[in-house]
Amino acid sequence: MQQLFKNYINTFRGLSKEIWWLALITLINRAGTMVIPFLSLYLKEDLHFTVSHVGWVMSAFGLGSVAGSWLGGKLTDMFGFYKIMIWSLLATGFLFIALQFINTFESICIGIFIVMMVADAFRPAMFVALNAYSKPENKIRSLTLIRLAINLGFSAGPAIGGLIITGLGYAGLFWVDGLTCIIATLVMINVLHPKKAKVLDEIKNEYPISAYKDGTFLIFLLAMALFGIVFLQYFSTITIYYKDIHSLSELQIGLILGLNGLLIFIFEMPLIKWLENTTYTKLKLMLFGVVLTGLSLLVLNLTSWSGILIAGMILMTIGEMIAFPFSNAFAVERAQKGNQGEYMALYSISFSIAHIFGHNAGLQMTYKFGFDITWYLVALVAFVCAIILYFLNKKLKTITN
Template identity: 55%
Template sequence: MKRLYRSYMNSFKGLSREVWWLALVTLINRAGTMVIPFLSLYLTQDRGFTLENVGVIMSCFGLGSLAGTWIGGKLTDWLGYYKVMTSSLFLTGLAFFWLQGLESYYAICAGVFILMVIADAFRPAAYVAMDAYSEDENKTRSVTLIRLAINLGYSAGPAIGGAIIASSGYASLFWIDGITCLLAAALLLVVLHPAKVEVMESATNNSPRSAYRNSGYLLFIAAMVLLGFIFVQYFSTVPLFYNEVRGLSEFNIGLLLAMNGMIIFIFEMPLIKYLESRPLTQITLMIIGIGLTALSFVFLTFGSWTGLLVIGMLMMTFGEMIIFPFSSAFAMKKSRGGKQGEYMALYNIAFSISHIFAHNGGMQSIANFGFKWTWYFAMVIGILGIFLLMILQSRKATV
């Protein structure tokens, strides 16, 4: 037991103090993101919107995310990641307060779009900050630590969110989200000094290669779009399936989502440290991750035993633990020639594109073909993502 504990703790060694502070800021911020996993339920049950309406609203979510990520990348290359991160967190807190008061369908569409423009400007800036604060040999583990903070926040958030919905309704979640964003902004201002950031951002490349002209990188991005398409189903259509087909309550859905976060918190860092020591390329590991995620949908297509839902969530969780740290590290590696904000923005834009089409596509598919065929479509999309990565692997990742 002592050896296991020592091995687990050793997997965290070598990470910089600034990366730990970024992880804490992220934890505080993500601990309050209780609205997102329940957004589709909130819109259908509390506001009475149809599945088609919810699909359009979630597309606005994705469009706002795409625009915000692109703007965030440009602002990061122009102003630096420190200013972008603090401004995004502060304004996102205010936007959550404003959003919960909106009533009409079109107002909510606009509100969700504006919220995501502000909130997702944070993402490319955070990746550039992480890259600046970590050593080359620690890039993947630094990403993993931030993901641990995200998932620890998510593991607490849905469970607490389900309890809050049961006791005081959905509106309270928006206030909690807003407050945690403001707390995260305040902590970032206190623990990371701007002067040190300015020194780190001083190194530039006079002739960087644009991410939008890097064909290999664009192939990688296309695979990430397909991954994102199936991954986000677990936070929009899958909760509806849990509720409407399998009869799970919001609280039980929250517990199932919390299991995902707790498993990641406990196992991801040792898993990444172990996989880094194996003779496997980053692309091979990404292929394995997408494969596990696609395979998880098999367990949603048959039977009535609740344990099948747990097995499916476990498959998706292990796929997630592999794909996201190594894909993030791959993207950061390719951004070192310059225009880091642009490269990391494009990486995050891949998932924003997924949000635009995946939520609405999933809702429309359920409305027209049912849940089972939607899960079949998800598996096919995952296979296409694997195929793109295999092409990239065959080119020896010369991007």
Template identity: 65%
Template sequence: MKKLYHNYIDTFRGLSLEVWWLSLITLINRAGTMVIPFLSIYLSDSLNFTLPDVGWIMTFFGLGSVLGTWMGGKLTDKIGYYKVMLVSLLGTGILFVLLQFAKTFEAFCAGIFLVMLVADAFRPAMFVALSAYSKPENKTRSVTLIRLAINLGFSAGPAIGGVIITGIGYQGLFWVDGITCVLAAFLLLKVLHPKKAKILDVVKVENPVSAYKDKAFWIFFIAMFIFGFTFLQYFSTMPLYYKEVRLLTVLEVGLLMGFNGFFIFLFEMPLINWLENMKNSKTKLIAFGLFLVAISFIVLNFTSWVGILIIGMLLMTIGEMIAFPFSNAFAVERAKKGNQGEYMALYAIAFSLSHIFSHNVGMQMVDKYGYEFTWNFITILALLGVFTLFILLKVLKKEKNT
């Protein structure tokens, strides 16, 4: 047991202090976005919006995310990641506090669009900062540490949010969200100011390649959109399937979903460390991760045994644990040949676009054709993503030979 503990701790060794600080800032920021999990409930219960109204508001949420991510990438290349992160955190804090005063449909659409526009400018800047603060050989593990922070934040946020709603109501969420973003900004100022932070990997490209002209990266983008579309079903249609078809209670659904975050927290870093030491191609590993996610859907149609839900969740979780860190590391590595902010923005946009289409399409399919058909469709789509990654392998091999 002691040896296992030391081996686990060893997987975190060698990461720079700056990466640890960046992870803490990300944890505070993500734990602070408590409004988001309760947004649909707040809009329908407190503001009495109809479900179609809520759907449109979530569309504006996604549009703000896409534009914010794109804008964040552009600004990162022009003024640097530090300024973008700082302004994004401060701006998001102020806008979250103001959002509580938006009471009409039009005002909330505009408000949530602005919040996401400013908030998601942080993402490409953070990825570029992560690249700068990491030694080349530590980038994948650094990405994994950030993912652990995000997962912890998303796990803690809703729990704290539930307590706040019970104690002081929904308005308290907006205040806490705003304050935590501002606190994260002050921590950034304190510990990662350019005069204090140590840069470990400076990338200067004389003639940068535009991400939008990079054929291989566009193929990668399509694969990541498919991955995002597939993965996000676990946060919209899957909980409904657990409740309506498998007759799980809300508590049981929560425990099953919580298993995902807990498993990632315990095993992702050792798994990534082990896979890195095996010297496998990042693209092949991403394809394998997406393949596991695909299988997690189709197995649900095989049996009515309740244990298959745990197997499905385990397959998805392991797939996610492999695909996310290595896809992120691939994007960071590829970005070295061009404008880093632009590359990291395009990578993040793939998932932002998934948010716009995934939930709505999944719900419509379940409504018209049922869950069994939907899981078959999602599996085929995910396997198409695996095939796309093998096309990427061929393109990269051809690039290498020319």
């Protein structure tokens, strides 16, 4: 047991101090993002929106994410990652607090769009910061540490969110979300001042390649958008499924969602460390992760026993642990060829596009066809994504050889 713990600790060695500070800032921020997994329930249960209206609100969520990711990438290349991260975090905090005071369909759509546009400007800047502060040989583990922080935050967030809803109602979530963003801003100002920052892996390109002309990268982004559509069912459709079909309370839903983050916190870093030493390419590993995520929804149709929800969550978590770190690493490596902000913005946008279509499509399909058919159709999307990754991997191997 002691040796296992020692091996676990060793997987974190060699990462820069700045990466650890970024991870802490991300942890504080993400621990407060408990509104997101409960957003569809909040709209349906508290504001009494129809499932169709909830779907359109989630599309506004995605559109804001696309706009924010694009804008964040442009501004990062213009002004640097530090300023964009600070202003995005601070403004998001105040906007989350304000969001609770609007309640009509039209105003919620506009409000969600603005919040996500400001919030997701942070993502390309954070990826560029991570790339700047990481030694070349530690890129994947640095990315994994940030994901650990995100998922530890998501692990605590939904569980605490369920308790807050039970005790204070949904309004309490918006206050906690806003305040944690503001706290994360204050921490960042105090520990990551740009004058103290030391760039460990500076990349300069005299003639940077435009990400829009990188065909391989664009195909990769298509696969990531499809994967995002599958994965994001766990942030909208699945919570309604838990409540309507399996009659779970908000607290029970929060605990199941929290299991995802807990498993990632314990197992992801050792898993990534082990997979890095295998002969599998990043794209092949991503393919395996996509297949597991698709299967996590398919198994829900096997039985009405509520225990299958935990089995599905475990399958999805393993798939996520494999797919996301290696997709992040693939994008970061590709970004070294050109404008890093532009590359990482497009990577973020691929998931933002998934937000536009994934939530709405899932909710509309459950409304018209029911959950069973929805899970079959979403699994089909995962299969298409896996095929794209298979042929892209084959293409890159041919070029390399």
